[in-house]
Amino acid sequence: xHKGYLCMVLxxxxxxxxxxxxxxxxxxxxxxxxxxxxxxxxxxVFEKLVEDKVDFRLTMTLSPTLISMLSDQLxxxxxxxxxxxxxxxxxxxxxxxTWQPQFQSLATMYLxxxxxxxxxxxxxxRNLVMAFKKFQDLGKLEIITCAAxxxxxxxxxxxxxxxxxxxxxxxxxYESVFGRKPRGIWLPECGYVxxxxxILKEAGIKFFFTxxxxxxxxxxRPKYGVFAPVYCKNTGVAAFGRDLESxxxxxxxxxxxxxxxxxxxxxxxxxxxxxxxxxxxxxxxxGVRINTGIKYYRITGTxxxxxxxxxxxxxxxxxxxxxxxxxxxxxxxxxxxxFMQKKPLIVSxxxxxxxxxxxxxxxxxxxxxxxKASCDQDxxxxxxxxxxxxxxxxxxxxxxxxxxxxxxGYSEMWLQGPNDWIYRHLHASSNRMTELxxxxxxxxxxxxxxxxxxxxxxxxSQSSDWAFIMGTGTHTSYAVRRTKEHVLRFGRLxxxxxxxxxxxxxxxxxxxxxxxxxxxxxxxxx
Amino acid sequence: xxxxxxxxxxxxxxxxxxxxxxxxxxxxxxxSAQEARKEVHGFQEMxxxxxxxxxxEITRAHGRRSMPQELPGGYDQDKIVLMVxxxxxxxxxxxxxxxxxxxxxxxxGDNFHKARRVLRVxxxxxxxxxxxNAHQHFDIHVNEYSSNWYIDAGxxxxxxxxxxxxxxxxxxxxxxxxxxxxxxxxxGPSWITDEEWMIPEEMFARLYGMGFGLGQSSPVGKAWxxxxxxxxxxGAMASPGMASMASPVKKEVKQRKFWMWVDCExxxxxxxxxxxxxxxxxxxxxxxxxxxxxxRFALPDGKQTIPVKAVSADEIEERTVIxxxxxxxxxxxLIKEVK
Numbered sequence: 001x002h003k004g005y006l007c008m009v010l011x012x013x014x015x016x017x018x019x020x021x022x023x024x025x026x027x028x029x030x031x032x033x034x035x036x037x038x039x040x041x042x043x044x045v046f047e048k049l050v051e052d053k054v055d056f057r058l059t060m061t062l063s064p065t066l067i068s069m070l071s072d073q074l075x076x077x078x079x080x081x082x083x084x085x086x087x088x089x090x091x092x093x094x095x096x097x098t099w100q101p102q103f104q105s106l107a108t109m110y111l112x113x114x115x116x117x118x119x120x121x122x123x124x125x126r127n128l129v130m131a132f133k134k135f136q137d138l139g140k141l142e143i144i145t146c147a148a149x150x151x152x153x154x155x156x157x158x159x160x161x162x163x164x165x166x167x168x169x170x171x172x173x174y175e176s177v178f179g180r181k182p183r184g185i186w187l188p189e190c191g192y193v194x195x196x197x198x199i200l201k202e203a204g205i206k207f208f209f210t211x212x213x214x215x216x217x218x219x220x221r222p223k224y225g226v227f228a229p230v231y232c233k234n235t236g237v238a239a240f241g242r243d244l245e246s247x248x249x250x251x252x253x254x255x256x257x258x259x260x261x262x263x264x265x266x267x268x269x270x271x272x273x274x275x276x277x278x279x280x281x282x283x284x285x286x287g288v289r290i291n292t293g294i295k296y297y298r299i300t301g302t303x304x305x306x307x308x309x310x311x312x313x314x315x316x317x318x319x320x321x322x323x324x325x326x327x328x329x330x331x332x333x334x335x336x337x338x339f340m341q342k343k344p345l346i347v348s349x350x351x352x353x354x355x356x357x358x359x360x361x362x363x364x365x366x367x368x369x370x371x372k373a374s375c376d377q378d379x380x381x382x383x384x385x386x387x388x389x390x391x392x393x394x395x396x397x398x399x400x401x402x403x404x405x406x407x408x409g410y411s412e413m414w415l416q417g418p419n420d421w422i423y424r425h426l427h428a429s430s431n432r433m434t435e436l437x438x439x440x441x442x443x444x445x446x447x448x449x450x451x452x453x454x455x456x457x458x459x460x461s462q463s464s465d466w467a468f469i470m471g472t473g474t475h476t477s478y479a480v481r482r483t484k485e486h487v488l489r490f491g492r493l494x495x496x497x498x499x500x501x502x503x504x505x506x507x508x509x510x511x512x513x514x515x516x517x518x519x520x521x522x523x524x525x526x
Numbered sequence: 527x528x529x530x531x532x533x534x535x536x537x538x539x540x541x542x543x544x545x546x547x548x549x550x551x552x553x554x555x556x557x558s559a560q561e562a563r564k565e566v567h568g569f570q571e572m573x574x575x576x577x578x579x580x581x582x583e584i585t586r587a588h589g590r591r592s593m594p595q596e597l598p599g600g601y602d603q604d605k606i607v608l609m610v611x612x613x614x615x616x617x618x619x620x621x622x623x624x625x626x627x628x629x630x631x632x633x634x635g636d637n638f639h640k641a642r643r644v645l646r647v648x649x650x651x652x653x654x655x656x657x658x659n660a661h662q663h664f665d666i667h668v669n670e671y672s673s674n675w676y677i678d679a680g681x682x683x684x685x686x687x688x689x690x691x692x693x694x695x696x697x698x699x700x701x702x703x704x705x706x707x708x709x710x711x712x713x714g715p716s717w718i719t720d721e722e723w724m725i726p727e728e729m730f731a732r733l734y735g736m737g738f739g740l741g742q743s744s745p746v747g748k749a750w751x752x753x754x755x756x757x758x759x760x761g762a763m764a765s766p767g768m769a770s771m772a773s774p775v776k777k778e779v780k781q782r783k784f785w786m787w788v789d790c791e792x793x794x795x796x797x798x799x800x801x802x803x804x805x806x807x808x809x810x811x812x813x814x815x816x817x818x819x820x821x822r823f824a825l826p827d828g829k830q831t832i833p834v835k836a837v838s839a840d841e842i843e844e845r846t847v848i849x850x851x852x853x854x855x856x857x858x859x860l861i862k863e864v865k
Contacts, residue, residue, distance in 0.1 A: 096823055096824050098807070154610065157609070217712050252570050304785065351571070353578050405571055406572070408612060409568055410610070413568070413572065421674075425598075472576050480593075487597055488594055
């Protein structure tokens with residue numbers, strides 16, 4: 001009989017990056033890399049688990065922007081082109097490394113992985129959302145939603161209409177894709193401010209996640225800490241708090257698993273390592289070196305000397321680490337059970353892109369974990385939030401504390417010198433959008449199109465990713481550009497609608513470029 | 527108390543975001559700050575999220591990309607917005623129309639020019655603020671070109687409101703714009719425990735500690751609070767906007783970062799009849815349409831014997847060329863003594 005629960009959550013998100021106006025656009029690679037290194041490997045893990053009849057449970061966010069990109073025809077075609085290039089490159093690599101068998105076997109590994117990626121991609125008719133949906137329909141995966149464009153809610157608190165629009169657009173988008181409403185939401189960056197649960201409730205959302213201190217610093221005190229969900233006062237929306245101990249083991253590159261010396265080194269990529277003329281066709285057309293995804297070294301140690309990667313050793317470590325993770329959860333649950341009158345729930349959320357992209361062996365680790373949890377023990381039961389709530393409907397009522405899972409636990413990552421300038425523009429645009437909705441409650445035709453596009457532009461400008469990139473202080477020009485672009489497009493639409501001078505050709509052009517959420521209704525922004 | 531507030535003001539004044547330039551010069555300082563950051567909550571999450579966007583900058587120099595025009599300088603409104611950065615710090619930005627200042631000017635006459643621009647920060651915890659019932663307030667003097675400010679409110683678990691206005695020489699304060707009210711979160715467990723869900727102090731403490739992954743024996747709660755506080759107030763941990771607070775760098779032996787690496791590749795190329803069959807080291811290769819071929823190999827240390835054999839289409843003629851290549855790598859490193 002199990003003594004406690006484990007809820008693994010993967011948050012899958014990328015900002016909307018799609019540039020039909022350019023033939024080749026560097027930042028679109030974020031998506032292609034994540035498809036090859038994270039989303040497909042996860043799908044392979046799920047497929048094999050189902051095939052082997054392993055009863056696993058996983059919760060996963062697919063953010064509306066990610067879903068939109070994964071189902072976009074242009075990006076699908078470009079991904080194929082991208083993966084074909086990688087296949088070509090790995091053929092060259094196999095030849096080039098003829099006298100270096102330790103590298104040649106890795107080049108062959110990459111070739112196989114890329115070919116398999118292409119096959120699976122085609123198998124799901126190039127739309128990976130349908131693959132994830134399949135596992136949701138099988139009851140193994142619970143897919144939750146996220147804010148429409150990953151707006152960071154604590155910075156939008158003065159414009160609740162925008163928070164509402166972010167939530168409502170996400171919910172209806174989810175419904176159109178999965179055929180039912182989402183039960184849960186991942187608040188972008190776990191950014192929670194008391195009261196926002198009211199907006200979640202309006203949208204029919206049953207639960208969300210916070211970082212540990214969101215629950216622990218709630219009022220009144222949470223009786224079971226983060227080891228049981230709570231209901232938000234007045235709304236009854238459930239909040240699940242992150243367990244930091246299990247988090248650290250996976251997140252930390254220093255004390256966590258991904259830092260193991262046998263694992264693949266993320267920062268050594270042939271895009272940077274190989275001779276320029278040779279690699280040129282596979283990096284940016286302007287000759288800027290980029291990651292290709294072909295990496296030959298293991299972490300090795302703290303110094304610069306890196307040894308060749310050995311997949312077998314890495315695989316063994318992944319198995320060990322999965323066993324260690326589970327063992328630690330068992331100990332944790334046993335300890336907690338000593339003074340809890342109910343079975344503790346351990347919530348372990350991670351960025352999905354940590355698995356595979358950042359931590360190459362992450363999907364393998366997850367695979368081992370699911371198998372061990374399902375077959376080798378019964379102290380811990382893996383569970384989704386919905387299952388937990390239906391089995392444990394009685395929970396404490398508190399008001400969680402404002403918090404995020406970002407750097408230092410609050411809002412500083414998104415509010416500091418390099419990015420604080422954006423908020424006067426974002427807030428002004430939000431207020432103007434509210435004004436437009438009031439002024440034109442039943443627009444039709446061209447005016448309606450312009451108003452819908454205005455909301456798209458507003459939402460796109462609110463992506464927390466832009467502020468995040470600016471906050472990291474490196475390579476910020478794209479993030480700055482996107483923020484400005486959307487604010488300016490919104491501003492022009494705002495003027496044009498009111499002066500009744502909408503330029504249809506220009507509108508069609510930005511509808512074509514920023515084509516996210518085709519069924520959006522501007523009136524949700526109120 | 528007043529001095530304390532003044533100190534705060536001084537600090538706040540030196541924490542303006544435009545201090546960012548300094549950080550570029552103080553490269554060493556930034557590095558140590560980044561080292562220190564690793565200990566802070568959410569740092570790894572940041573590293574991983576950053577890795578999602580792992581790309582070099584494509585600048586205008588690379589052509590094809592242009593920056594959109596600048597955003598408007600203002601929105602022709604009188605407005606001040608207050609936001610919570612963390613339990614201790616607030617951020618505010620404001621905008622006042624030209625016309626509003628003109629009106630003040632004509633009302634106040636000479637006094638307008640003598641007045642100082644001030645942010646008045648009110649503690650409005652648990653009250654409905656009417657402009658005069660705040661528990662306390664403090665002023666921050668800002669110059670007329672400022673339009674945003676980080677405020678060291680220093681009070682978790684409180685409610686705040688801020689006015690932007692004019693402080694006249696006679697001590698009168700004239701509010702130009704008033705902000706929204708915000709609430710800073712508490713930084714420890716709540717003191718409120720409702721009766722139905724009473725929970726023994728010690729048990730909660732253990733849960734609390736485990737929740738933060740601090741283990742069973744750690745000084746629960748306090749450790750966390752101390753850690754965050756230190757992180758926020760020590761210069762080493764400062765965000766770029768707080769660079770000027772950074773503590774002086776200790777003199778340490780500088781870690782040299784000079785480096786070099788060299789590798790060799792070998793290009794084997796040639797030509798034959800386009801319909802010939804060619805093998806290299808026994809492995810058949812494809813010819814280009816004109817019968818030429820190029821192979822490229824990473825060349826490790828040691829001797830490579832590379833037989834290249836071409837067989838004519840009618841299999842009557844055969845030619846073999848065998849380049850033999852050897853590589854030997856020697857290295858030496860020299861670090862000169864620096865006096």
